[in-house]
Amino acid sequence: MIKYLKTDDSKCVGCMTCTAVCSTLYFKEDNPAKSAIQVQDKGRGEFHLVACDQECRKCVQECPTQAITVAKTGVVMINKNLCVGCLACVAVCPIGAMRFFPGHRYPFKCIACGACAKECPKDALSIAEKEETAESRAWAEVIAAVAQPKE
Amino acid sequence: MSTYTRKDFNVLAEQHYELRPVKRGYNMRTLYVNVGTRTIAEKPVSETMKAKFVGGKGFGLKLLWDGTRPTTKWNDPENEIVIAMGPICGNTNYPGSGKSLVVSISPLTDIPIDSNVGGFFGPFLKFSGFDALELQGKAEKETIVFIDGNEGTIQLLEAPADLPTDTHVLAELLTHAFAHDEKDLQNVSVVSSGRGAEVSPLGLLNFSLYDKRRQGVRVKQAGRGGIGHVFRDKKLKALVVRYAGVHQDSNGAANPAEVQRIGLKLHREIVVNDDRQCKMRRQGTAHLMEVMNDYDLLPTKNHRYGQDPKGPEIASWVWEKLLSQHLPDGCWYGCTLACAHAVDHFELQTGPYKGQKVCVDGPEYETAAGVGSNLYVYDPHGILELNFYCDTYGIDTISFGTTTSFLMECWELGIINAEFTGGIDLSWGNWKGAAQILHDMVERKPFGVLAGKGVKFLSQYFVSELGADPQLMKDIALHGKGLEQSQYISKESLAQQGGYYLTNKGPQHDEAWLIFMDMVNNHLPTFEKKAEALHYFPMFRTWFGLQGLCKLPWNDIEPADNHKYAEPNKVPEHVQNYCDLYTAITGEPLTPEGLILQSERVYNFQRLFNIRRGYGHRKDDYPPYRAVGPVLPDEYFARQERYDKQIREKIGLDPSTMTVEEKLKVIREYRMKQYESLVDAVFARRGWTMDGCPTPEHLRKIGMDVPEAIETAEARIAGRI
Ligand code: SF4
Ligand code: SF4
Numbered sequence: 001m002i003k004y005l006k007t008d009d010s011k012c013v014g015c016m017t018c019t020a021v022c023s024t025l026y027f028k029e030d031n032p033a034k035s036a037i038q039v040q041d042k043g044r045g046e047f048h049l050v051a052c053d054q055e056c057r058k059c060v061q062e063c064p065t066q067a068i069t070v071a072k073t074g075v076v077m078i079n080k081n082l083c084v085g086c087l088a089c090v091a092v093c094p095i096g097a098m099r100f101f102p103g104h105r106y107p108f109k110c111i112a113c114g115a116c117a118k119e120c121p122k123d124a125l126s127i128a129e130k131e132e133t134a135e136s137r138a139w140a141e142v143i144a145a146v147a148q149p150k151e
Numbered sequence: 152m153s154t155y156t157r158k159d160f161n162v163l164a165e166q167h168y169e170l171r172p173v174k175r176g177y178n179m180r181t182l183y184v185n186v187g188t189r190t191i192a193e194k195p196v197s198e199t200m201k202a203k204f205v206g207g208k209g210f211g212l213k214l215l216w217d218g219t220r221p222t223t224k225w226n227d228p229e230n231e232i233v234i235a236m237g238p239i240c241g242n243t244n245y246p247g248s249g250k251s252l253v254v255s256i257s258p259l260t261d262i263p264i265d266s267n268v269g270g271f272f273g274p275f276l277k278f279s280g281f282d283a284l285e286l287q288g289k290a291e292k293e294t295i296v297f298i299d300g301n302e303g304t305i306q307l308l309e310a311p312a313d314l315p316t317d318t319h320v321l322a323e324l325l326t327h328a329f330a331h332d333e334k335d336l337q338n339v340s341v342v343s344s345g346r347g348a349e350v351s352p353l354g355l356l357n358f359s360l361y362d363k364r365r366q367g368v369r370v371k372q373a374g375r376g377g378i379g380h381v382f383r384d385k386k387l388k389a390l391v392v393r394y395a396g397v398h399q400d401s402n403g404a405a406n407p408a409e410v411q412r413i414g415l416k417l418h419r420e421i422v423v424n425d426d427r428q429c430k431m432r433r434q435g436t437a438h439l440m441e442v443m444n445d446y447d448l449l450p451t452k453n454h455r456y457g458q459d460p461k462g463p464e465i466a467s468w469v470w471e472k473l474l475s476q477h478l479p480d481g482c483w484y485g486c487t488l489a490c491a492h493a494v495d496h497f498e499l500q501t502g503p504y505k506g507q508k509v510c511v512d513g514p515e516y517e518t519a520a521g522v523g524s525n526l527y528v529y530d531p532h533g534i535l536e537l538n539f540y541c542d543t544y545g546i547d548t549i550s551f552g553t554t555t556s557f558l559m560e561c562w563e564l565g566i567i568n569a570e571f572t573g574g575i576d577l578s579w580g581n582w583k584g585a586a587q588i589l590h591d592m593v594e595r596k597p598f599g600v601l602a603g604k605g606v607k608f609l610s611q612y613f614v615s616e617l618g619a620d621p622q623l624m625k626d627i628a629l630h631g632k633g634l635e636q637s638q639y640i641s642k643e644s645l646a647q648q649g650g651y652y653l654t655n656k657g658p659q660h661d662e663a664w665l666i667f668m669d670m671v672n673n674h675l676p677t678f679e680k681k682a683e684a685l686h687y688f689p690m691f692r693t694w695f696g697l698q699g700l701c702k703l704p705w706n707d708i709e710p711a712d713n714h715k716y717a718e719p720n721k722v723p724e725h726v727q728n729y730c731d732l733y734t735a736i737t738g739e740p741l742t743p744e745g746l747i748l749q750s751e752r753v754y755n756f757q758r759l760f761n762i763r764r765g766y767g768h769r770k771d772d773y774p775p776y777r778a779v780g781p782v783l784p785d786e787y788f789a790r791q792e793r794y795d796k797q798i799r800e801k802i803g804l805d806p807s808t809m810t811v812e813e814k815l816k817v818i819r820e821y822r823m824k825q826y827e828s829l830v831d832a833v834f835a836r837r838g839w840t841m842d843g844c845p846t847p848e849h850l851r852k853i854g855m856d857v858p859e860a861i862e863t864a865e866a867r868i869a870g871r872i
Pocket of ligand 2: 246247248249269480481482483486487488489490491701702703704
């Protein structure tokens with residue numbers, strides 16, 4: 001199963017509570033540019049919420065140092081001790097959910113901690129679970145195909 | 152296989168050094184190691200050295216110049232191997248930033264060779280605290296140089312007597328021996344060679360990287376010019392560096408956020424465009440195979456032809472299936488162009504490792520052409536096996552391919568036979584015969600050793616020992632200055648003939664690749680235009696070597712709107728990226744013109760290095776005729792229409808009244824005359840005399856006014872050297 005932050009654009013009113021919670025929790029400041037959950041203003045009172053779906057795992061496949069791994073919960077995590085800050089993961093993320101802040105050494109992303117979901121006044125965010133898919137398993141198959149057989 | 156631990160390596164000498172972070176791309180010191188006297192010393196980098204030589208190949212050549220005499224031979228103890236990185240090297244954001252530049256006096260050419268190589272060694276060495284590593288002397292015992300960049304120690308270690316030499320075994324053993332634990336494996340990089348390099352001047356150096364996904368060591372090659380032969384002659388078994396802790400700003404950039412910005416821009420361009428452009432992420436440089444075959448440029452049978460109906464059997468889509476997919480196969484962190492592919496679990500059919508399953512690094516284009524089509528080998532397995540054995544024995548696939556194709560042609564022409572080869576059948580296409588040459592080389596059987604001496608030596612040997620026709624041998628031995636030509640057909644592109652033979656080190660395509668501009672798109676119709684291109688591109692590409700950069704992310708990926716620029720061949724947006732990146736790291740401003748000037752200084756210095764050693768005359772810059780036009784009647788007939796047309800339109804004769812011998816003769820005279828005019832134009836554009844010597848005025852103008860450069864130029868012009 002994959003744990004992830006489920007978003008519902010139709011409920012979002014753009015109050016930016018989630019970005020404040022996220023960036024304060026992880027960066028000690030209220031700054032939407034440092035929030036893993038992003039609120040995009042589409043105009044006419046409509047908003048689009050962007051957070052990692054934990055499923056495509058293109059970043060896991062791309063990371064040269066294997067700093068990005070999949071936790072038991074299915075959540076994609078970055079290990080800062082291994083990250084060399086190349087930002088390849090940022091470039092391959094198809095939805096822009098892998099983020100970085102200029103001058104910071106490491107990228108950051110949503111790890112489905114649920115802090116924002118708790119505070120969202122409109123229930124636009126929630127922690128949910130979903131099944132693994134062919135796509136979500138692809139990265140592991142690539143490795144299995146090339147790894148040296150253990151003696 | 153037995154394993155080794157640190158205890159197995161006897162310490163011969165040891166020195167500690169002060170750890171300091173890299174500042175703005177530089178350490179401002181280099182490391183000197185003499186394996187003969189067991190001396191280990193730091194050398195400061197002066198501001199003049201930085202200003203004039205920049206880094207990388209510039210530092211390498213400067214150190215090599217100072218460390219050797221004009222008469223130093225490749226196997227004299229004072230010959231050096233210098234590995235140098237450059238200020239941009241090691242940043243993890245901009246694709247293609249992990250290259251090391253290796254220089255030495257080449258056993259093939261007797262002049263400096265430079266080779267650009269990936270792998271983790273260079274960046275780790277830089278973060279360990281040095282801008283270059285200078286190796287000199289000859290060891291008494293098999294020696295390993297070990298640098299621990301976290302502890303600040305340098306050791307000379309004695310290699311255990313039973314430690315193997317072939318790279319795929321040695322690099323793996325040493326990586327495990329020097330890593331503290333499993334997690335530390337990726338922090339170790341090894342430079343090694345192989346048993347072939349002990350006997351052959353085609354010997355190369357392998358630079359390793361630990362591949363976490365494959366759980367094994369991969370290698371990239373400093374291939375050209377026989378540096379591996381020098382390495383083994385010094386009884387250097389390996390170099391090992393260990394450095395843990397690479398991070399986004401290990402390079403100490405003046406503006407790290409700007410480095411991120413420029414890097415991310417290119418990452419995004421690659422992610423979006425690569426699939427529509429070169430497919431480097433899937434095929435690596437092997438994407439070129441069918442393009443070259445289609446344009447009559449893929450070397451076939453010792454460059455006799457440029458095309459064959461069998462071409463598609465080794466086309467890119469064949470390689471794409473064999474190469475493992477969806478892996479971040481960069482030769483350094485952050486290279487999303489990721490051309491460093493491999494074939495996994497490949498079962499060998501010949502030689503000492505027969506039956507073993509191995510990981511083959513490559514094939515790159517040059518290898519697939521060199522030991523493939525050029526030998527008339529269209530069996531991908533054969534190409535992979537030759538690729539593997541060349542690498543592990545420490546033999547350059549380009550030189551080996553060109554040498555073996557020469558031998559196969561000599562076999563076909565009846566100059567050599569099975570008696571001469573020790574029973575090896577060198578018919579076109581017999582890859583097992585080619586593999587046997589390699590195996591016989593490491594076993595030091597007479598023909599293996601002889602074949603390993605390279606094309607220049609063999610062509611002269613066949614004249615003196617076998618009575619071969621001297622002119623024919625000269626014509627079909629594809630080398631310049633002693634270095635084997637790399638794998639593009641240059642016959643129909645005068646500019647590329649210059650791109651190959653008006654080079655400092657010999658015919659390697661890394662200075663200029665002008666075939667498409669010249670032959671296909673006809674952008675260089677005049678001698679002046681060709682000369683301008685033979686000024687700009689070699690200078691521009693030299694810059695990669697000063698910085699520790701890879702050439703591929705410059706034009707094997709292009710911005711979607713590149714064609715809208717005035718000079719799309721230069722990829723102007725990427726040129727600007729490089730200037731911005733240099734400024735972001737070093738804090739120094741740089742314009743595209745300034746970039747060319749940095750290179751021009753070093754390029755001219757390298758020319759003067761050749762001159763200092765008695766070379767660098769105009770006469771040293773001529774191609775063998777095979778690189779210029781058809782040597783044999785069947786080459787003429789294969790492209791009769793093209794050549795007849797040239798006789799009619801360019802030469803003004805009527806081919807229908809001429810014998811093929813007459814036609815070959817007039818074509819030859821015409822083309823060699825064209826080449827002379829090209830040399831005149833290029834030398835003039837480069838600010839050189841008509842004998843190819845940079846003038847003192849030109850040197851002053853470009854700021855390469857260090858005393859040794861001016862003195863050398865004056866001495867040559869006065870006829871003293
Ligand atoms: S920035 Fe870090 S996590 Fe992302 S791909 Fe590079 S090394 Fe991996
Ligand atoms: S393009 Fe290829 S050779 Fe160049 S740096 Fe990237 S992986 Fe290495």
